[in-house]
Structure formats: C-alpha cells, structure tokens
Amino acid sequence: MSAYDDLMAFQRETEALAQVAGRLGWDQETVMPRGAAEQRSEEMAAMEGVLHARRTDRRIADWLGQARAADDVAAAQLRLIRRSYERATKVPASLAQEIARVTSMAQGIWAEARAKEDVPGFLPVLAEVIRLRQEEGAALAAGGDPYDALIDDYEPGATAATIGAMFDRMRPRLVALRGRVLGAAKQPAGLSGKFGEEAQMRFARDLATAFGYDWNRGRLDIAVHPFSSGSGDDARITTRVAETDPFNCFYSTIHEVGHACYELGIDLDYRLTPLGSGVSMGVHESQSRIYENQLGRSRAFTGWMFGEMRARFGEFGIDDADAFHAAVNRVQPGFIRTEADEVHYNLHIMMRFDLERALIRGDLAVGDLEAAWNDRFAADFGVKVDRPSHGMLQDVHWSVGLFGYFPTYTLGNVYAGCLHRALRADIPDLDEALARGDASPATGWLRERVQRHGGLREPRATIAHACGFEPDEGPLLDYIEAKFAAIYDL
Amino acid sequence: MSAYDDLMAFQRETEALAQVAGRLGWDQETVMPRGAAEQRSEEMAAMEGVLHARRTDRRIADWLGQARAADDVAAAQLRLIRRSYERATKVPASLAQEIARVTSMAQGIWAEARAKEDVPGFLPVLAEVIRLRQEEGAALAAGGDPYDALIDDYEPGATAATIGAMFDRMRPRLVALRGRVLGAAKQPAGLSGKFGEEAQMRFARDLATAFGYDWNRGRLDIAVHPFSSGSGDDARITTRVAETDPFNCFYSTIHEVGHACYELGIDLDYRLTPLGSGVSMGVHESQSRIYENQLGRSRAFTGWMFGEMRARFGEFGIDDADAFHAAVNRVQPGFIRTEADEVHYNLHIMMRFDLERALIRGDLAVGDLEAAWNDRFAADFGVKVDRPSHGMLQDVHWSVGLFGYFPTYTLGNVYAGCLHRALRADIPDLDEALARGDASPATGWLRERVQRHGGLREPRATIAHACGFEPDEGPLLDYIEAKFAAIYDL
Incomplete structure (x- = not known):
C-alpha cells in the first residue's frame, strides 16, 4: 500500500x-x-x-x-x-470543545429568548459565542482576517472583500426593484382555502419525482425546519406542511430536492471520499435555488403545477395559469428571511453579512446590534421591526456560531443565476418540457455540468466550468428584474 | 479522577x-x-x-x-x-475480522439457498462459519468447552450440560402434551376474514400502551422481521402486518414491548453504562415471553381483546371470549419455529440445541445435518419435513454465526414461567386488571423485580432474586400443561 x-x-x-x-x-x-x-x-x-x-x-x-x-x-x-x-x-482542542459546549447551550437560550422576545436574555451568550469565534477565526487566519477565515469554512476561496463589493453592487438594484414592485398598480392575489395535508404530501412526492429525485436512494419526511441530509447513496429530504400554505410544502420540497440531487448526482467513484460531497455551501445553495426558483417558479413549470393543483385541490381562488404564476411569485413586505420572495431574499442576507462582519471585526458591539439591525431593516425594507422575533432574534445561525455562513445563501442565488443563463442558452426549448412538468432536461444538464464533479474543483471554478464564464451577479439581477417586470407590468 | x-x-x-x-x-x-x-x-x-x-x-x-x-x-x-x-x-483480531467477513457473506448465501431450496449451495459456507466459530470458541474457552464459551456470550453462567439436562427433562412432557392436544376431540377454530392494516396498527399501539410502553421514549414501526432496538431513553419496537393474520401483528408487538420495557425500565442511573442493558438474552426473552404469553395470551386479557376486536373489526367467525382464547392459543402442526405455539416452540429449540452442539463439537458433520434435522423433526413433531425451507434452511441464525444463541429462547420461556408463578402469588387478583385490558400491576411488578436492576446480578441470580426461588422448568411446564388441558378439555 x-x-x-x-x-x-x-x-x-x-x-x-x-x-x-x-x-x-x-x-x-x-x-x-x-x-x-x-x-x-x-x-x-x-x-x-x-x-x-x-x-x-x-x-x-x-x-x-x-x-x-x-x-x-x-x-x-x-x-x-x-x-x-x-x-x-x-484550532486548539480546548477551544473547539469550548465552542461546542457554548453553542450547544446558546441555541437553547436563543430559542427561549425568541419565544419571550427577550433580547437582553440572549446578548450575554451571543457575546460569548462571538468572542470564541473571533478567537477561532484568528487561529485559522494566522495573521489574516478572522472573518475571512470563518467564511472560508463554508465557501473556500471567498473573501469578505469580494462578497462585500458584489453585495454593494446588488443592493441598490434590489432596493429599487422592491420599491417599484410594491408600488405597482397590479398586485397579484394569493391562494384561498385549505389544502389537505396528505394531498399536499402526495403532490410534494410527485414534485420531487418531477425534479428527478431518486427514491431508491432517498426518502421524504416531515420536519419542523426542512433540510436535506446525507451523501452517496442515501440523501434524504424533509419538508413541512401547513393547511393554508401549500407553497411552503411544495417549494421547500423542491429546494431540498436540489440539495439532495447534488449529493446523489456526484460520481459514485467519489463516494465516501472528500470529493463525494457538495463542494461548498454556495454551490450547494445554487442547486437548491435553481431547482426552486429559476425552474420551479418559472411560468412554464407553474403552468403545469396550476393544472395539477386544480385537479387535486379543486378551487382555490386563482382562475388562470398567469395569475397562478403571479401568486407563486408574489412579492410582499415581511420581516422573516425564510419566508422572503426572490426580490427581498438577498436584501435579508446582505444586512446579516454587514452586521456579522462588523460583529466579528469588533466594529459593532453586541449591545448595539438590535438598533443596527432595525435601522438597516427600515432603510432596505421600508418597515419598522415590530418585535425582536421579527428582527435580530429570528435566525438560529448566530446562536450556534454560524458566522460567515449567511453570505453563501446569496452566493448560491448568484451562482444559480449564472447556471440558469448557461442552461437556457444550451437548451432553448427547456420551457416546453417544464410546461409538461418535466424538469429532466434541466436536471440532466445540472448533473452533467455541476453535480457529478463533487469537490473536484474549487467552488468558483465549479460554477465557471459549468457556465463557460466567470460568475457574477449580473445574470441573477437581470433574471429577477425581467421576471418581476413581467409579472407586475412594470 | x-x-x-x-x-x-x-x-x-x-x-x-x-x-x-x-x-x-x-x-x-x-x-x-x-x-x-x-x-x-x-x-x-x-x-x-x-x-x-x-x-x-x-x-x-x-x-x-x-x-x-x-x-x-x-x-x-x-x-x-x-x-x-x-x-x-x-479472540485474535484477524479471526474476528474473518468471522465478520464470512458471516456477512454467508447470510446472503443462506437467503438465496433458502429461496431456491438449495441445501448443497449453503453447506460449504456453513462449514466455514462452523470452523471459525469452533476456533473462536476454543480461543475463548482456553481449554474448556468451546460450545460453552459460545453460550456464555449470550447467557453468562449457562453451560451446555445444565441446559441439556433441563431440556432432557422437558422434552418428554412436551412431546406427550403435543400428542394429547393434537389428538383431542375438541379443536378450536381460527379467525376468518380480513383485518385492515391501519386498524391493526392502531390496535397494536393500544396494546403497547396497555402493556406500559413509554411512547415518549420509543416508537413503533413496521419491519419484515419484528425486533426491538436501543436502550436508555430510546428503545424502539417494530411489528409486521398481514391482512389475514392479525395475531401476528398484535403478539409481535406485545413481545417486542416486553423487550423494550426491560430496557426502558432499567434504573436511569445505569444509562450508558454496562449495567444499563438487559443482562442476558435469556432474561431478555423472559420479559418478551411473559408479556406475550403468560399475560397477553391469558384468558383474562384475551377476554378484553375479544371485545376490542369485535368493536374494531366486526365479525370474524368467533362468537365468545372462550372460543377467542382458544383461537389465540390454537395448537397446530407446523414446520416453522417463529410461527410455533407454546406447546411446539420449545421442541423447536431443543432440536436446534442438540444439533448445533453436535456441530460445534464435531460430533455431527455438516453433510449429515439435513438428515439429522429431518429425523429429529419426525420424532418430535410427527411430521416429515417437506422441503429445506421448512427444515434446516428456515432460520438465519447459523448463517450469521449464532451458535449458542438458540437455547436462550427456551431459557427465556423457563424464566418467564418462574416469574409468572411468583407474580401470581404476589398479585392474586391480577386477572381482574387484565380483564379490563390493564396489565400495569404485572408490568409494575416486573419493572420492580427484574427490569430496573439491569445487569446488576448474573442472569440466573436476576431471576432467583425476582422470584424468591431458584429457577427451573417446573413452573413453565405446569403452566403449559394446565393451560392447554383447559383449552382442549384434556
């Protein structure tokens, strides 16, 4: 040997x-x-x-x-x-153990603080988590920027400088689009009525099948917070079900199918090796997002979904496929990141990125975080945060020490935008298949171009290789602006 | 420290x-x-x-x-x-690895041989498994009897000599009883009709509840072969469901509840320590068997079950509680151990014990096993084995190297008989509770006397401590003879 x-x-x-x-x-x-x-x-x-x-x-x-x-x-x-x-x-073993101990405890404190709207109850342990992650970042950075070192854990090769510059380019376009959309004369309706939970789960399974999920190597269950889990020949997904909000179940499922198909699509020769998992959080999110948004929320695919939902659920207050597409993509003000539409989502991420970078660098004191959050939210979203659980207490991430993780969500969206541009160029008649509920031309392309390579290339190079061009925010913003201009008659 | x-x-x-x-x-x-x-x-x-x-x-x-x-x-x-x-x-690491490798392979070969009724296809790998286990037994015995050393892994303190002597005392009484029961003028009827699978599972859950299963620390699922799994605060059970055989589902559930309640009943101070698991296979089986047979198949409890089943499933060809009790306990000729009634079950075990002891000691050649099996079966069961899957290919045990394991099943029955005698003496009015579907006086007694102690005492001492007398086969045989004499008017 x-x-x-x-x-x-x-x-x-x-x-x-x-x-x-x-x-x-x-x-x-x-x-x-x-x-x-x-x-x-x-x-x-x-x-x-x-x-x-x-x-x-x-x-x-x-x-x-x-x-x-x-x-x-x-x-x-x-x-x-x-x-x-x-x-x-x-990272010294004692520090790693201390981080594990404190974050495990902090998650419970956060959950209680969120339930009680109790910011002061959360701040001491948050300060402790930040101190430990600063220390860890410093150990990893060896003289470099600690926050960059933390980002590198989730997105190798990315830095706060390049991410920050890109976010600064994206933010004004998204804020402007948000204003135009919410001010538009035409405002889509939402769904009405109730949707049986078993029927929702049956359709969720059919949606997973439509997106090529391999049931022989996976399964779908219900969880409080949807997630995907596992690699190789065992990549499982979860979703949630609420009687009045079927899109939550359906799009959570499609999102997690994207993550799971990435893992299941990796060359089996790489199974149980370092190459056998998704290469980074950003590239992973690019798969879940393109499945969920660019494909799953497209006019063509939602046209098929509309017919299916009418057949399965009867009347729900939407009379044609265009109105259904608008309902799926409805833009609404809201406090919560995980419920945000494509226009708002990245604005949520950008503010978290700026705030956590400042926290790790010591430019923002924990005691000033709530005010900083609320000021920024008012500036970007035009709404005053009404309670901490709608503001800085909404996400679990910081309590469990996830600093440097948030930006990978938007990176995933940016990568999805690039992949979508290349995919549409390669398969001009993709909509014909999507309109039949068949995503396989797209999922086959993604498997071939991205998924099967696993960790072979660095994250950015993975996307560049798949697209044939260097990724940037342009394709995503162009796609979002065009899509919502069409839906809202801008 | x-x-x-x-x-x-x-x-x-x-x-x-x-x-x-x-x-x-x-x-x-x-x-x-x-x-x-x-x-x-x-x-x-x-x-x-x-x-x-x-x-x-x-x-x-x-x-x-x-x-x-x-x-x-x-x-x-x-x-x-x-x-x-x-x-x-x-055991040398190389031998342990070889056993793991060969038994893992042998299980697949056995499954294929059983499906194809192909004894010669199984014998070479069985011979190899026996050779390896002989070698392991010799390493463990250090000069003593290798088969004893193998038994000791499942039932510390038990030996082939004491087990063999006990089995020799039991066998004639059971063979004689078997003949009288099958020759009796009165022969109970079985159930007719179909029993919905969801309704079966609902009743299975209620039965588990009746026997005190703690749903906060367990769950019930479906598996091909029912089993229980886990210790401490997480002991799960499984059952199976067949439309025409509801007793299989119900009594598999009660059996596994017995195993799981043992694990869940152990003093929580012992959790995740050597004392925190059931002390031996025999004592474990005593819990599953007393739940399943002495309690679950009692006249009192089946009286309650009869009413429940009539309310849940309607007519099924049995008109009163006595006939239902007889149906639950119906004695029928059959080839398969796992389907055997209380009269036949231990006869299955005794022949396997004699055969495997002879195999490990080298007194029986693998090539002569099938003939030895079939001869013994004809002698004890009065029936000629019609195919290998009804004979020596029916059990997975030997293929995965489980030699010395079979006798613990009957040891469990013997221990259950002793516990039942002591339990009835302590709680004379137990039947009043059982007749209401309430097993808690019995399960509470078992938790206090047996379960909570975990591995504190050696297996035999565990039973002796619980009963207040040294265990032997008497109580079990007395119970079986009395029960079936009553049911069959002997």
Whole structure:
C-alpha cells in the first residue's frame, strides 16, 4: 500500500463515520422519540469525539508528506484532506470543545429568548459565542482576517472583500426593484382555502419525482425546519406542511430536492471520499435555488403545477395559469428571511453579512446590534421591526456560531443565476418540457455540468466550468428584474 | 479522577457509540432507502471498527488493574467491563475480522439457498462459519468447552450440560402434551376474514400502551422481521402486518414491548453504562415471553381483546371470549419455529440445541445435518419435513454465526414461567386488571423485580432474586400443561 492508499483508506472510514453522524442528525429531526433528546446529545458528542480524533490524527500529516497524486482526481483528494487537516489542527482542542459546549447551550437560550422576545436574555451568550469565534477565526487566519477565515469554512476561496463589493453592487438594484414592485398598480392575489395535508404530501412526492429525485436512494419526511441530509447513496429530504400554505410544502420540497440531487448526482467513484460531497455551501445553495426558483417558479413549470393543483385541490381562488404564476411569485413586505420572495431574499442576507462582519471585526458591539439591525431593516425594507422575533432574534445561525455562513445563501442565488443563463442558452426549448412538468432536461444538464464533479474543483471554478464564464451577479439581477417586470407590468 | 472514574468515562462513550451503531441497525430495517444498502455496510463496518478498537483498548487493562469498587454497583460495573474486555482480547483480531467477513457473506448465501431450496449451495459456507466459530470458541474457552464459551456470550453462567439436562427433562412432557392436544376431540377454530392494516396498527399501539410502553421514549414501526432496538431513553419496537393474520401483528408487538420495557425500565442511573442493558438474552426473552404469553395470551386479557376486536373489526367467525382464547392459543402442526405455539416452540429449540452442539463439537458433520434435522423433526413433531425451507434452511441464525444463541429462547420461556408463578402469588387478583385490558400491576411488578436492576446480578441470580426461588422448568411446564388441558378439555 502506498501512503496515498493508506491515507485514502483511513479517510474513507472517517467519511463513513461522518455519514453515520449525519444520519443521527436526520433521526433526531424526524423520528426520534422526544424523551431521547438528552441521551442523544451524549451519543452525538461521542461521535464528534471520534471524528475529531480522526480528523486531527497525526498520521494524516505523515501520509500527506509522502503521498503522491497520480492524477487530477488524486490531487484534488489530497488538497481537500490537507485543508481539512490544517483547519482541524490549527484550532486548539480546548477551544473547539469550548465552542461546542457554548453553542450547544446558546441555541437553547436563543430559542427561549425568541419565544419571550427577550433580547437582553440572549446578548450575554451571543457575546460569548462571538468572542470564541473571533478567537477561532484568528487561529485559522494566522495573521489574516478572522472573518475571512470563518467564511472560508463554508465557501473556500471567498473573501469578505469580494462578497462585500458584489453585495454593494446588488443592493441598490434590489432596493429599487422592491420599491417599484410594491408600488405597482397590479398586485397579484394569493391562494384561498385549505389544502389537505396528505394531498399536499402526495403532490410534494410527485414534485420531487418531477425534479428527478431518486427514491431508491432517498426518502421524504416531515420536519419542523426542512433540510436535506446525507451523501452517496442515501440523501434524504424533509419538508413541512401547513393547511393554508401549500407553497411552503411544495417549494421547500423542491429546494431540498436540489440539495439532495447534488449529493446523489456526484460520481459514485467519489463516494465516501472528500470529493463525494457538495463542494461548498454556495454551490450547494445554487442547486437548491435553481431547482426552486429559476425552474420551479418559472411560468412554464407553474403552468403545469396550476393544472395539477386544480385537479387535486379543486378551487382555490386563482382562475388562470398567469395569475397562478403571479401568486407563486408574489412579492410582499415581511420581516422573516425564510419566508422572503426572490426580490427581498438577498436584501435579508446582505444586512446579516454587514452586521456579522462588523460583529466579528469588533466594529459593532453586541449591545448595539438590535438598533443596527432595525435601522438597516427600515432603510432596505421600508418597515419598522415590530418585535425582536421579527428582527435580530429570528435566525438560529448566530446562536450556534454560524458566522460567515449567511453570505453563501446569496452566493448560491448568484451562482444559480449564472447556471440558469448557461442552461437556457444550451437548451432553448427547456420551457416546453417544464410546461409538461418535466424538469429532466434541466436536471440532466445540472448533473452533467455541476453535480457529478463533487469537490473536484474549487467552488468558483465549479460554477465557471459549468457556465463557460466567470460568475457574477449580473445574470441573477437581470433574471429577477425581467421576471418581476413581467409579472407586475412594470 | 480515579482509575474507576476514568474507566467509566471511557466506557460511557463506548456505550453511547454502541447505541449509535444500534440505531443504524434500526434505520436499516425500517426507513433506509433500499439503494443505500452497500454504503450502509461500509458505515456499519466503520462503526464496528471504532467499537472494537475501544473494547480492546489496552488502557482498559490498566484501569481495571487500579480501579477499586466503592459499592456493589461499582463492583458489578467492573465485573461486566472485565468480562467484555477479556472476551474481546482473547479472540485474535484477524479471526474476528474473518468471522465478520464470512458471516456477512454467508447470510446472503443462506437467503438465496433458502429461496431456491438449495441445501448443497449453503453447506460449504456453513462449514466455514462452523470452523471459525469452533476456533473462536476454543480461543475463548482456553481449554474448556468451546460450545460453552459460545453460550456464555449470550447467557453468562449457562453451560451446555445444565441446559441439556433441563431440556432432557422437558422434552418428554412436551412431546406427550403435543400428542394429547393434537389428538383431542375438541379443536378450536381460527379467525376468518380480513383485518385492515391501519386498524391493526392502531390496535397494536393500544396494546403497547396497555402493556406500559413509554411512547415518549420509543416508537413503533413496521419491519419484515419484528425486533426491538436501543436502550436508555430510546428503545424502539417494530411489528409486521398481514391482512389475514392479525395475531401476528398484535403478539409481535406485545413481545417486542416486553423487550423494550426491560430496557426502558432499567434504573436511569445505569444509562450508558454496562449495567444499563438487559443482562442476558435469556432474561431478555423472559420479559418478551411473559408479556406475550403468560399475560397477553391469558384468558383474562384475551377476554378484553375479544371485545376490542369485535368493536374494531366486526365479525370474524368467533362468537365468545372462550372460543377467542382458544383461537389465540390454537395448537397446530407446523414446520416453522417463529410461527410455533407454546406447546411446539420449545421442541423447536431443543432440536436446534442438540444439533448445533453436535456441530460445534464435531460430533455431527455438516453433510449429515439435513438428515439429522429431518429425523429429529419426525420424532418430535410427527411430521416429515417437506422441503429445506421448512427444515434446516428456515432460520438465519447459523448463517450469521449464532451458535449458542438458540437455547436462550427456551431459557427465556423457563424464566418467564418462574416469574409468572411468583407474580401470581404476589398479585392474586391480577386477572381482574387484565380483564379490563390493564396489565400495569404485572408490568409494575416486573419493572420492580427484574427490569430496573439491569445487569446488576448474573442472569440466573436476576431471576432467583425476582422470584424468591431458584429457577427451573417446573413452573413453565405446569403452566403449559394446565393451560392447554383447559383449552382442549384434556
């Protein structure tokens, strides 16, 4: 056995154990008995201990020192293993444990604070989380920018400077579009009536099938917050169901199908290796977003959905496919990121990016966060935040230490915009298939261009390779502006 | 930290990881996508590797050498850890790996051979499994009897000699009873009609509730072969559903509830420690069997069930509670162990015990197994085996290396008989509660006398402590003879 083979065999077991830990998370959010929560946290901690020990195993350094890559694939494997090892070993074990301990506790404090609209109850632990992540960022950055080091964990190669510059270009166009849309004379209607939960789940399954989800290697369950989980031959999705809001169920499903199809679409030769998972959060989100928005909310696909929904649910206050397309894409003021439409969504992300960057850099004190949030929200959304759970307490992310994660959502949208431009150029008659409820020409293109490569290329290079051009925000903004101009007669 | 504390902290993580591995097994049999099987076997192997490394970790020997037990509980913990460590380290790693490899392969070969009625196709790999287990037994026995060493893994303290002597006392009484029952003038009728699967599952849930299953720490799902899984605060059960055979669903559920209630009933102070699991297969089976048979198939409880089933399912060809009790307990000739009634069941086990003991000791050649099986079956059951899947190919056990396991089923029945005698003596009016569908006086007694102690005492001592007398086969045989004499007017 060569050093490369030894390293890959060791790594393969680590990847398999990481899949096990992931499955435990799926279990917890879908089927676990409520009373098992305390024991489960101990089981998870034991798995994390095993994984941390393997990821910082000193033999990895020896193997990396001796291993020679026979080809590009092997070189990419070694690059990803080296990055993971360096990140894992740069952070002192005591700091990693302290972060795990505090964030686990902070999530509960956040949930309680949100329920009680109690900002002061959350600020001390938030300050502690920020301090720990600043320390971790500094350890990882080794003299560079700590916030960049945190971003790099989710989106290798991205920096606050390039993201910030792009967001600064996007923001005025989106704010202006938002004003024109909300001020338009034509305002679409929403759905009325109730939609049976079982019938919603049946249609959700059919939508997943329409987008090419492989039921032999996945399953759909209900969870409080929809998510996808797992890699290789076992990538499961979840959705939620509310009687009066079927789009929530349907578009959550399509979104998670995008994530799962990415994992399931990766070349099976890469299974249980570092190349066998989506390459970054941004590229992952590009798949979920293009499935959900550019394809799932298109005029062609919603035309098919309208017929299906009328057949399955009867009357719901919408009389034709154009009005249905407008209802699916209705732009409405709102406080909550996860409920935001395509016009508002990225504005939510941009403000979180600016605020968290300032928090990590020490330019914004935790005590000033609420005022900063509310001022920015009023400026971009034209509305005054009426309560903390509609403002800075709405997201779980910061409580669990996710700083540097938010920008990958908009990066995903930007990448989806680029992929959509290239896809439409390659398949000019795509709408004919979508209008029949058949997304397979698009999903086949995405599998071939993006998904099957897994972690072979760096995130930006993955998108550039797929599109044939360097990604930027132009295609996304052009798409959004054209789409909403048409819907709102702007 | 003392050596004892260090050891227990290490052991606790191992126990938590073992729970994770168990949950993975549950997942595989209930919710796993079919296409994930190959990947799953790699994930399981990685978990087994982690667990084996921990169970043979040399620090355990050091800690055991230095640890001092402060009380009886600590002494029991040390005793169980020492036994596990000694067993794990006595078997060479290469042999353990070879057994894992061959039995994993053999299970597939067995399944195919059973489907094709192909005994010669199974014999070579069975011979290999036997050879490996002989070798393992010899390594464990260190000069003693290899088959005893294998039994000891499932039932510490039991030996082939004591089990064999007991079985020899039981067999003639059961064979004689079998003849009288099947020759009786009165023969009960069975159920007729179809029973909706959803309604069966609803009643199965109510039965689990009646037997005190804690839904906050468990759940019920469907599986091909019913099983229970997990410990501490997460002990799940499964059952199966067939439209024309509702008793299969109901009594599988009650059986698995017995297993799960044992795990859930153990003192929570023992959670994630060696004391926190059922002490042996035999004692485990005593819980599932007393729930299923002595309680669940009693005249009092089936009286309540009859009313419930009439209310839920309407007419099914049985007109009164006595006839229903007889139908539940109907004795019929049959080839299959898992479908056997209380009269036949132990006869199935005894023949497997004699055959596997002869195989492991080298007194029976694999090539002669089929003839030996069929001869013995004709002698004890009065019927000629008509095909291998009704004979020696019916059980998975030997293919996966389970030698020494079968006798624990009958040991469980014997222990259940003893517990039932003591229970009835302590709670003379138990039938009044059972007749209302309330098993709680019995389950409370079992929790207090058996379940809460977990692994504190050795298996036989666990039963003796609960009953107040040394266990033997008498109470079980007396109970069976009296019960079937009444049902069949013998």
